Amino acid sequence: MDRNEVVLVGRLSAAVEEYEMPSGDTATKWRVIVRRRRRHRRGPALTDSIPCVTFDPEVAEIVRGLMPRDFIEVTGAFRCRVFGPAAAKTFRYEVEVSTVTPVEGAMSEPSEEAVPSRGPRKVAQLAAAG
Structure with a gap:
């Protein structure tokens, strides 16, 4: 069975940007x-x-309400987008996010030793979260 699931926990790097598509x-x-x-x-x-x-407008609203360097958890799928003419295609990789959750109580600058490794989640946990 194929699966394309991404879970990231980290910090928002900067303010969000919005683009209107054609x-x-x-x-x-x-x-x-x-x-x-x-x-x-x-x-x-x-x-x-x-x-x-x-x-997703609901996910976008949550992210717009966050400040740079806030800790978040995002879930989604890994995507490859192709842009440009046939002779000069550009490939970009990104996570298409389906959920975002602010992580409350996270330390602002955790040390490497202070961050426990949760390891990969089991399939049953991922299925129940979505």
Whole structure:
């Protein structure tokens, strides 16, 4: 069975941006900053800035109400979007978000050691959440 499920917990990188599509729908875009686990190296932890988008007005309203650096959990699906003419196609990858939840009580700057690893969720937990 194929599955395309993404769960990210991290910080909102900046204010959201909204774009009106030719169809009249509104695309709300933002990025989530997620720390990488340190593996066999010293120095500061690296982060990934992961692009997210939603076309759902309810999800967009929640994200618009957040401030940069607020902790959030997003769920959705990994998407590849193709832009441009046939001779010069550009491929962009993003998470199409179906739910977003502010994470209350998260530390503003957790240390690498203070962040417990939850590990992957079991399929039954993911199915029940959606």
